[in-house]
Amino acid sequence: MIDRDRLGEFVRMAWIEWAHEQPDPKPSWLVPYQDLSEADKEADRRIGEFVMNVLDKNYHPLDLYQTEVRRTTGTVGFSDTLVMASMGLAGETGEVIDHIKKYLFHAHNLDQEKLVKELGDVAWYLTALCNVIGVPFKEVIEKNVEKLQKRYPDGFSSERSKNREEH
Numbered sequence: 001m002i003d004r005d006r007l008g009e010f011v012r013m014a015w016i017e018w019a020h021e022q023p024d025p026k027p028s029w030l031v032p033y034q035d036l037s038e039a040d041k042e043a044d045r046r047i048g049e050f051v052m053n054v055l056d057k058n059y060h061p062l063d064l065y066q067t068e069v070r071r072t073t074g075t076v077g078f079s080d081t082l083v084m085a086s087m088g089l090a091g092e093t094g095e096v097i098d099h100i101k102k103y104l105f106h107a108h109n110l111d112q113e114k115l116v117k118e119l120g121d122v123a124w125y126l127t128a129l130c131n132v133i134g135v136p137f138k139e140v141i142e143k144n145v146e147k148l149q150k151r152y153p154d155g156f157s158s159e160r161s162k163n164r165e166e167h
């Protein structure tokens with residue numbers, strides 16, 4: 001494991017390199033790591049550690065996505081976020097269906113790019129729901145995979161679908 005101060009120094013080096021490229025860098029941008037306040041040093045150490053953890057794959061990509069969803073959630077509190085996320089999920093699912101309806105019945109093109117964006121919106125609200133109930137999104141997916149492997153060990157089968165024990 002790299003020393004925390006060393007990580008902080010790397011972050012600061014990248015910052016100073018960027019500052020030198022700016023037309024009019026503020027003097028505070030050019031302060032070397034060793035001359036920073038303890039709070040600023042700690043911020044740089046944490047950024048370094050965060051990047052290291054991501055590189056070490058300690059962070060699942062879905063964990064990072066879940067953090068991004070949390071960052072961009074405007075509501076505060078359990079009830080408001082629960083209502084907002086579930087309404088949003090239904091709304092965005094409707095947008096996906098509307099696009100498919102237009103393709104099937106109104107001779108529109110099946111615009112893959114648009115569908116990808118709408119599916120992303122569905123994923124956002126789904127993840128926001130996971131956040132509000134305090135469950136990692138990856139856990140939802142893992143449990144679903146577990147269920148599918150148990151129910152359909154040899155791929156989908158109508159028989160197993162009709163006679164399944166759990167939902």
Ligand SMILES: [Mg+2]
Binds near residue numbers: 095117118121
């Ligand atoms: Mg949408």
